[in-house]
Amino acid sequence: MATGQVHSQCAGYTLSVPNVQSLATSLDKSTQIPERYVRPEANVDPIAPTNQIELPVIDLAKLTDPEFSKEEAAKLHLTCQEWSFFQLLNHGVPEELIEGLKADTVEFFNKPLEEKMVYKQDNDGTLQGYGQAFVFDEEQKLDWSDLFYVMTRPVALRNMKFWPKSPSTFRDNIDRYSLELTKVASCLWHYIATNLGVAAEVFAQLFKDHPQGMRFNYYPPCPEADKVIGISPHSDGTGFSILLQINDVQGLQIRKDGEWIAVSASPNALIVNMGDITEILSNGIYKSKEHRAMINTQNPRLSLVAFHGPDDSLMLQPLPEVVGDGKLNYGSMRYQEFMKAAFNKKLEGKEKSILEKLKL
Ligand SMILES: O=C(O)CCC(=O)C(=O)O
Numbered sequence: 001m002a003t004g005q006v007h008s009q010c011a012g013y014t015l016s017v018p019n020v021q022s023l024a025t026s027l028d029k030s031t032q033i034p035e036r037y038v039r040p041e042a043n044v045d046p047i048a049p050t051n052q053i054e055l056p057v058i059d060l061a062k063l064t065d066p067e068f069s070k071e072e073a074a075k076l077h078l079t080c081q082e083w084s085f086f087q088l089l090n091h092g093v094p095e096e097l098i099e100g101l102k103a104d105t106v107e108f109f110n111k112p113l114e115e116k117m118v119y120k121q122d123n124d125g126t127l128q129g130y131g132q133a134f135v136f137d138e139e140q141k142l143d144w145s146d147l148f149y150v151m152t153r154p155v156a157l158r159n160m161k162f163w164p165k166s167p168s169t170f171r172d173n174i175d176r177y178s179l180e181l182t183k184v185a186s187c188l189w190h191y192i193a194t195n196l197g198v199a200a201e202v203f204a205q206l207f208k209d210h211p212q213g214m215r216f217n218y219y220p221p222c223p224e225a226d227k228v229i230g231i232s233p234h235s236d237g238t239g240f241s242i243l244l245q246i247n248d249v250q251g252l253q254i255r256k257d258g259e260w261i262a263v264s265a266s267p268n269a270l271i272v273n274m275g276d277i278t279e280i281l282s283n284g285i286y287k288s289k290e291h292r293a294m295i296n297t298q299n300p301r302l303s304l305v306a307f308h309g310p311d312d313s314l315m316l317q318p319l320p321e322v323v324g325d326g327k328l329n330y331g332s333m334r335y336q337e338f339m340k341a342a343f344n345k346k347l348e349g350k351e352k353s354i355l356e357k358l359k360l
């Protein structure tokens, strides 16, 4: 299923379920975890040591340096084709800002439950606030995580009632980070467009105003970590997503050539992954890879994912410049409809993801 909604109109509703951080705290080593969190598939394919890898590196400073740009852009193209995930180094986001945001995020999740619940999701259809995502029916298996989601751009769409007042620097750091990521995103779109043989202005126009939402994920440790899943397998319904590992505990896995691989990145790297929208626009040259987050027995893991999407009104379809005289691999659909369908998938009991359905 696709996640990663960035716009107010892409309604998604979720049933309220227990807070996982509190649940984890209440468990001791001898108590069994509730049945709804037990996922038989979690440990079907244990990750072999050979399937633990450091993600390929793209260096943004090289990408923008005339001396190295061509070579690094070629590497970006190959990495997007083969991996769809990479770690971005020398991204230009100030270290002091990243450290501040990390500290604020940890402090926020460490607050007592009542304080976090001031910002709880209120099912206004935007999925903003503190809670758990994408629970559509009482039988559904649950992820071992809590989240906090806010829309950050365009600025006019922010709903400040969901923005925590404490820690005192949190709002400002989210705002600054949001702006910094628009610079990173503009730069990446430029090279992605060029690599696909599309004028940079086309992508700049598709992603203008940088619709952006931020999802803070909190994965508590679990005494039976091999029975639970932090975030179920999904692809992101975005142009691309930019992930920051808040506390350097690894847990991200991606499915490559049918096999799950545990991936890691260096501490202040940004992990970028291509989303469903880029897969469609690129006519499948860049795939939106399935990924999931796993849990360990010892440490909480925290991550922050910034979803970068297009405007709601965009008609999603492969770009003519990419398709040329070749075969069209995807049908067309308005982005807003695409996201609605992605969110309603479980409700309607559809088997295939909406991205699969669009494939011709
Ligand atoms: O926390 C992670 O490593 C993955 C999070 C993710 O995939 C998401 O929030 O869409």
Ligand SMILES: [Fe+2]
Pocket (backbone or CB within 6 Å): 003, 004, 234, 235, 236, 241, 291
């Ligand atoms: Fe994701």
